[in-house]
Amino acid sequence: MAERENTGGELQFEKRRGRARRVAVLLLAVAVALALYGRGAAWSSPEQWQAGGASFLTALVIVFIMAASLTCCLTASYFLILTPLLFPPHLSTVITTTGCVLGAAGGYFFARYVGGSWAERFRDGRVRRFLSTHSSFLALFGLRLAPTPHGVVNYAAGVARISPARFLFATLVAMGLKSYVYATAVQTAVAAGSAANAVSAPVVLSLVAVAALSLAGHVLTRRYAALRVAPASIPNRLG
Numbered sequence: 001m002a003e004r005e006n007t008g009g010e011l012q013f014e015k016r017r018g019r020a021r022r023v024a025v026l027l028l029a030v031a032v033a034l035a036l037y038g039r040g041a042a043w044s045s046p047e048q049w050q051a052g053g054a055s056f057l058t059a060l061v062i063v064f065i066m067a068a069s070l071t072c073c074l075t076a077s078y079f080l081i082l083t084p085l086l087f088p089p090h091l092s093t094v095i096t097t098t099g100c101v102l103g104a105a106g107g108y109f110f111a112r113y114v115g116g117s118w119a120e121r122f123r124d125g126r127v128r129r130f131l132s133t134h135s136s137f138l139a140l141f142g143l144r145l146a147p148t149p150h151g152v153v154n155y156a157a158g159v160a161r162i163s164p165a166r167f168l169f170a171t172l173v174a175m176g177l178k179s180y181v182y183a184t185a186v187q188t189a190v191a192a193g194s195a196a197n198a199v200s201a202p203v204v205l206s207l208v209a210v211a212a213l214s215l216a217g218h219v220l221t222r223r224y225a226a227l228r229v230a231p232a233s234i235p236n237r238l239g
Contacts, residue, residue, distance in 0.1 A: 059095045062079055062095055063095060063099040064099075065079075066079050066096065066099025066100065066103055067103040067106055068103070069151075070099075070100065070102075070103020070106065070107055070150060070151050071103055071106030071107050071110060071154075072151075073107060073154070073155055074151055075149070076100070077150070079096055080096055080178070080179060081182060081186055083096050083183070084186035084187055084190075085190065088187075089184050089187050090180075092179065096179040096183075097172065097175045097176045100175040101168060103150070104150070104153075104154045104157075104167070104171045106154075107154025107158065108154050108158040108164060108167060109158060110158065111154070111155040111156075111157075112161060112164075113158075125156055127152055127156035128160050130143075130156075131143075131153075132160045132162075134218060135160070135166070135167075136218050136221065137166055137170050138214045138215070138218035139214075139218040140171070141170045141174045141214045142174075142211040142218065143211070143215075144174035144175060144178075145177065145178055145208075145214065146211040147204065177207075177210070178207060181203060181207060185203045
């Protein structure tokens with residue numbers, strides 16, 4: 001009993017220490033971002049946010065915070081809506097896609113090579129089980145495009161040890177498409193004076209539809225491959 005209590009106490013302590021590390025990393029990232037942003041005197045000219053005069057430093061800050069947040073398995077999806085308020089759609093797409101890909105790489109490699117109690121909690125999760133058997137480009141693309149928690153997907157992919165090149169390439173393509181759709185929707189809504197309804201149901205449903213088609217393509221591809229293998233195995237069974 002005493003050994004079990006000691007083990008349980010150590011696990012709880014390890015979890016708390018892991019949370020503290022993640023919070024410290026995120027706070028450090030935010031502090032550095034704010035310091036860089038302050039040095040650029042952007043706080044003294046808030047009209048830049050509406051005039052589209054955001055600087056290159058602003059883009060670096062956004063990428064930095066997104067990458068740090070996703071590496072710590074925290075959300076960064078709000079930047080898909082905020083960034084188009086500062087930059088044109090094509091630049092906003094590049095910025096948010098870069099942040100997502102860097103954050104995906106950080107979360108993936110942290111879960112795969114660093115591990116710890118925080119990463120282990122994803123080992124028996126549904127996303128990890130899905131990725132263990134469905135890790136084709138189409139499956140990853142559909143999962144990335146769907147409204148799923150990106151940080152969880154990053155960690156689960158690392159724990160599942162799927163191909164990092166395929167995972168990051170699918171993330172690049174899917175988040176590029178998703179970022180551009182969100183950016184154009186926000187810009188259109190702002191131009192129409194209805195920024196509150198920038199990301200409407202049709203926008204989300206269109207992305208979900210593409211994700212569903214991608215997952216359906218993955219399923220059909222697997223079934224077609226299974227049908228091609230099956231006839232070749234019949235003579236061996238008969239023999």
